Amino acid sequence: MAKIDELRRKYHKRVCAEVIFEKPGAIPSMADVDNKLSRRVSQNLVKLLGYPISKNDISGQTAGERLEKITKDFLEMAFSYLQHIRPGKWGFSVHDSISDFEQYRHLNELAKLLEENKSIKTALGDYVISPDIVIARYPLSDKEINKKIPLVGGEEFSRYSPLRASNNQILLLHASISCKWTIRSDRSQNARTEGLNLIRNRKGHTPHIGVVTGEPVPSRIASLALGTGDIDCVYHFALHELVQAMHETGDETAIETLEMMIAGRRLRDISDLVFDLAI
DSSP, X not given: OOHHHHHHHHHHHHHHHHTOBEETTTEETTSOTTOHHHHHHHHHHHXXXXXXXXXXXXXXXXXXXXHHHHHHHHHHHHHXXXXXXXXXXXXXXXXXXXXXXXXXXXXXXXHHHHHXXXXXXXXXXXXXXXXXXXXXXXXXXXXXXXXXXXXXXXXXXXXXXXXXXXXXXXXXXXXXXXXXXXXXXXXXXHHHHHHHHHHHTOSSOOOEEEEEEOOXXXXXXXXXXXXXXXXXXXXXXXXXXXXXXXXXXXXXXXXXXXXXXXXXXXXXXXXXHHHHTTO
């Protein structure tokens, strides 16, 4: 079995055991009980995954926190096998402030100014966010840079790039991943706001910006996936199983919406995120 396939299976097993629980009527917890399609797809999806789900209620906050941790662990382990594709030292964590990273360190000063003037803060809002999952790259020492051939030394060049540790000791934000287990309200749209915040307020390159979801209804996924500019892509925790579960319902409109997002390169599987992070 391929390594990513193996890790994906372990990921699903943990999600089933720690995030999904059974509601009355044998309905998986990611389903909207008032939505027939949501109930049917969720039941089909859990059956296709083939792992037992919890019999105990799990609060929405707890489920969200567990999904973040489980997804972070999966990405960290899977990405470690891509060193030959994307070499370097990487850090994976949850809920770190973007102001901790090189491209956004100037936001610390802005945050201090806003705290001192509440009226301005009310008008401008909060620039400093803490994404669900952050992936960072460590700056490289000159020894690492010169590993194969001498590239840098005592010259006066290459003195400002933050990738070089002699210029910068702060981690570089490589990716920001939001986890939205379900998409039920406008609150889920804050993933777009976070994405725009990351794009507009950076000094340096833009990090990867993605959303991971377990939402079973295509029209709700489309509310985040369609359109471009603020989110690179939406990733479903089990897209291949979702496609099969959707076909089993026979709902042509929902199937068409799902296939449109996939063909339009706006929706991918969690396993694709591993490789997209290596771009």
